[in-house]
Amino acid sequence: MKCIxxxxxxxxxxxxxxxxxxxxxxxxxxxIAVVSGVLNGDGGLGAVGVGRVLQGPADLDDGQLGRLxxxxxxxxxxxxxVCAQDHLGKxxxxxxxxxxxxxxxxxxxEPPQGDNYTRNVFSGKATAQVKxxxxxxxxxxxxxxxxxxxxxxGTASVEAFNADLGERKVEVLEAAAPSTGxxxxxxxxxLVVSAGRGLKGPENWGIIEDLADAVGATTACSRPVSDxxxxxxxxxxxxxxxxxxxxxxxxxxxxxxxxHLAGVNGSKxxxxxxxxxxxxxxxxxxxxxxxxxxxxxPKLTEAFKAL
Amino acid sequence: MEFLVCISKAPDTTTRIAFTEGxxxxxxxxxxxxxxxxxxxxxxVRALELxxxxxxxxxxxxxxxxxxxxxLRKALAIGAHEAVRIDAxxxxxxxxxxxxxxxxxxxxxxxILCGKETIDHNxxxxxxxxxxxxxxxxxxxxxxxxxxxxxAIMTRETAHGIEKVGVxxxxxxxxxxxxxxxxxxNMRGIMAARTKPLQVVPASGAxxxxxxxxxxxxxxxxxxKLVDADNPSELVRLLxxxxxxx
Ligand SMILES: Cc1cc2nc3c(=O)[nH]c(=O)nc-3n(C[C@H](O)[C@H](O)[C@H](O)COP(=O)(O)OP(=O)(O)OC[C@H]3O[C@@H](n4cnc5c(N)ncnc54)[C@H](O)[C@@H]3O)c2cc1C
Ligand SMILES: Nc1ncnc2c1ncn2[C@@H]1O[C@H](COP(=O)(O)O)[C@@H](O)[C@H]1O
Numbered sequence: 413m414k415c416i417x418x419x420x421x422x423x424x425x426x427x428x429x430x431x432x433x434x435x436x437x438x439x440x441x442x443x444i445a446v447v448s449g450v451l452n453g454d455g456g457l458g459a460v461g462v463g464r465v466l467q468g469p470a471d472l473d474d475g476q477l478g479r480l481x482x483x484x485x486x487x488x489x490x491x492x493x494v495c496a497q498d499h500l501g502k503x504x505x506x507x508x509x510x511x512x513x514x515x516x517x518x519x520x521x522e523p524p525q526g527d528n529y530t531r532n533v534f535s536g537k538a539t540a541q542v543k544x545x546x547x548x549x550x551x552x553x554x555x556x557x558x559x560x561x562x563x564x565x566g567t568a569s570v571e572a573f574n575a576d577l578g579e580r581k582v583e584v585l586e587a588a589a590p591s592t593g594x595x596x597x598x599x600x601x602x603l604v605v606s607a608g609r610g611l612k613g614p615e616n617w618g619i620i621e622d623l624a625d626a627v628g629a630t631t632a633c634s635r636p637v638s639d640x641x642x643x644x645x646x647x648x649x650x651x652x653x654x655x656x657x658x659x660x661x662x663x664x665x666x667x668x669x670x671x672h673l674a675g676v677n678g679s680k681x682x683x684x685x686x687x688x689x690x691x692x693x694x695x696x697x698x699x700x701x702x703x704x705x706x707x708x709x710p711k712l713t714e715a716f717k718a719l
Numbered sequence: 720m721e722f723l724v725c726i727s728k729a730p731d732t733t734t735r736i737a738f739t740e741g742x743x744x745x746x747x748x749x750x751x752x753x754x755x756x757x758x759x760x761x762x763x764v765r766a767l768e769l770x771x772x773x774x775x776x777x778x779x780x781x782x783x784x785x786x787x788x789x790x791l792r793k794a795l796a797i798g799a800h801e802a803v804r805i806d807a808x809x810x811x812x813x814x815x816x817x818x819x820x821x822x823x824x825x826x827x828x829x830x831i832l833c834g835k836e837t838i839d840h841n842x843x844x845x846x847x848x849x850x851x852x853x854x855x856x857x858x859x860x861x862x863x864x865x866x867x868x869x870x871a872i873m874t875r876e877t878a879h880g881i882e883k884v885g886v887x888x889x890x891x892x893x894x895x896x897x898x899x900x901x902x903x904x905n906m907r908g909i910m911a912a913r914t915k916p917l918q919v920v921p922a923s924g925a926x927x928x929x930x931x932x933x934x935x936x937x938x939x940x941x942x943x944k945l946v947d948a949d950n951p952s953e954l955v956r957l958l959x960x961x962x963x964x965x
């Protein structure tokens with residue numbers, strides 16, 4: 413089955429979440445990637461199994477990208493379109509689904525089994541096996557869920573591509589100002605250090621930042637912490653915040669309420685540091701330290717630095 | 720300004736999830752339903768604020784059966800002016816979006832506000848689909864909405880940070896945290912909601928593009944391995960040698 417993979421690039425390279433999506437598509441069938449704008453070489457796409465890249469014009473808005481990807485799918489007679497369930501994917505996938513009259517399976521977390529796709533539902537409290545009910549399908553892959561295929565030695569060929577894209581309707585007034593201070597964005601982060609109300613006040617976040625730096629992690633927080641303004645909104649993880657699935661989640665001074673767990677229980681390994689041995693979070697943890705964060709965290713940071 | 724806010728019904732966030740009928744259906748027994756938090760806290764409240772400041776009205780719409788009516792009444796109690804229920808039992812985002820778009824096509828809303836995702840389906844799919852049906856822009860993961868004259872000015876989250884954008888003409892947005900603050904309905908609002916119009920309109924007959932075969936609960940954790948508070952290097956060793964995550 414022929415697939416189209418929509419790829420988001422930065423500095424001419426495919427984003428990691430997009431490479432995961434392309435690798436996922438290549439596992440289904442012959443995959444042709446679609447990019448908008450600059451690409452260095454093949455952007456790393458050949459290595460994950462992409463044979464050809466269709467390079468569309470730069471600076472397109474969501475409506476135009478939807479047209480570009482749909483036109484590529486039509487030209488190639490592809491039956492499956494894949495992209496990452498990231499910020500851009502959430503703006504594009506639904507458009508392609510409507511244009512192609514293709515069912516959309518959003519946020520897939522595993523390679524397909526036959527025509528069954530597994531995705532998270534109820535904010536990570538359950539999974540669902542979903543099937544397409546249309547001839548064509550659009551699939552988005554959850555970042556950091558499926559991982560990259562073993563790197564191959566292939567190189568993808570790049571061809572210019574264009575279609576009737578209509579006019580641009582969204583004007584960018586100010587380009588993105590980084591919000592994560594150079595760290596990986598939370599939905600894609602492999603390592604996350606997170607803290608809650610147990611930290612007592614925003615002035616105490618220094619030990620959390622230090623640990624995050626030592627681990628190379630992105631910082632996150634519980635909801636009350638962002639609600640009271642100790643930390644920015646975009647750090648709030650959980651059922652009503654961002655859902656994450658890092659390889660390692662270190663939770664410090666967080667009780668482990670069901671709404672918090674809902675957004676983080678996809679993490680591969682969970683470490684909990686809490687002074688209360690009865691904190692519910694320990695039940696969801698792989699490793700734990702019962703102790704005072706102000707005492708344990710600086711020592712843990714030293715231990716990471718000693719690696 | 721006239722806003723359409725898309726409201727979905729979701730299980731309360733404390734719900735322990737269970738399934739019935741051979742794990743093919745969500746077990747609704749004893750489940751409390753709420754307005755999907757993103758729809759209520761952010762999309763609805765921001766629309767109300769803009770109308771309170773500049774005039775106009777806020778219409779809310781849900782695609783669903785009569786079981787959605789209490790949710791619509793709650794949103795009316797918070798301040799929405801009119802409610803519309805599109806009478807269908809939607810099976811997926813494609814069906815929901817087609818129904819909302821079919822309804823909105825006959826109206827003249829300045830903007831359609833959705834939540835960034837439903838907390839039960841987690842698709843983040845409906846808003847872009849509505850936008851494509853109506854051929855208008857979709858600002859996904861929007862964190863603020865203001866107007867400068869006729870132009871809507873929004874900030875949105877992107878992979879690279881926060882971006883400021885402008886749109887002239889109608890659009891769809893999906894609301895994320897930061898857009899507004901949650902409002903608790905007061906007694907007056909609750910009383911007023913009883914007499915506000917809740918119109919039930921027939922569905923256009925849109926169909927779903929996917930179907931759920933089976934649900935499952937995630938595997939239980941094996942149990943926590945505790946490390947002594949005085950020996951954090953042991954934790955680092957376990958993470959490296961046993962869990963192999965660093
Ligand atoms: C509709 C709804 C949606 C929600 N969505 C979310 C969500 O998305 N994300 C989310 O996080 N929450 C969410 N919540 C809130 C959730 O129910 C909890 O209230 C919240 O997660 C608690 O945050 P916390 O663990 O930081 O604080 P607390 O519950 O106050 O816990 C603090 C913890 O720190 C420990 N502690 C205290 N001092 C120390 C110390 N010196 N060293 C070590 N440990 C210490 C305590 O033992 C305690 O376990 C939601 C709630 C509702 C009603
Ligand atoms: N049945 C529904 N009726 C009305 N609006 C809905 C419905 N389902 C989803 N929506 C809207 O679409 C948004 C995203 O939903 P989803 O794509 O399911 O994550 C929600 O936050 C709602 O604003």
